Amino acid sequence: MFKKYLALDVGDVRIGVARSDAMGMFAHPLEVIDRTKTKAVKRVQELCRQENTKSIVVGIPKSLDGQEKRQAEKVREFIEKLNKSIEGLEIIEIDERLSTISAERMLNETTNKDARGKRKVVDKIAAAIILQTYLDMKK
Template sequence: MLKRYLSLDVGDVRIGVAKSDLMGMVATPLEVIDRRKTKAVKRIAELCREENTKSIVVGIPKSLDGTEKRQAEKVREFIEKLNKSIEGLEFFEVDERLSTVSADKMLNETNLRGAKEKRKVVDKVAAAIILQTFLDMKK
């Protein structure tokens, strides 16, 4: 069955978004939503329509010892908002412990040297890492 997933790396300021291919094998960075400039729930609803999906993978931040951080509560509150606003969503949670660190390391190996440039893409790359983790676990 062909099924596309969206992935969210939810932060206080930005939300990184990634999508999978229809085969559910490869994650690709999609965009970064600036929560100060964009109504995030509305934009995610648009993306669900554009990408024809109701399946959302969300990174849940945890400490290295596996305990959940305060940010995990905020992420779950945001999931609730999405759930109330967009009908028929299914959510999958993934431990996102090192996704942003990994994304940052990957970007250090590219030509994106400026902190500002990197900030623009690190969140969507982190979302792609979260999604790829999920897709690999499903196999």
């Protein structure tokens, strides 16, 4: 049986979301949750229901030397809220070093969007990079 996943790139202002295909092989950018306008945990719950998944891959930010800083603590606080809100949720943490930088480079090479336009999509592309990294590691 195949397993579907969601992935989250959790930031202070936005959360990038990606999903896997039905076979759990490929990651696709899904949406960006604006944390200033949306109850993020509730939206993730809705997405889990819509996408029929109980498995979420969450990027844990680390510095280049592998150290976890304050942002990693904030991400883990968000993970704790998810765990309390979604029964039976499997959360897989993965090192997300450079995922946003990779997403920004990809956007710079493939589009002429201005900085504001890129901000609207970079987080969901970063989430897709996080998820694809995990899916590739599983193979």
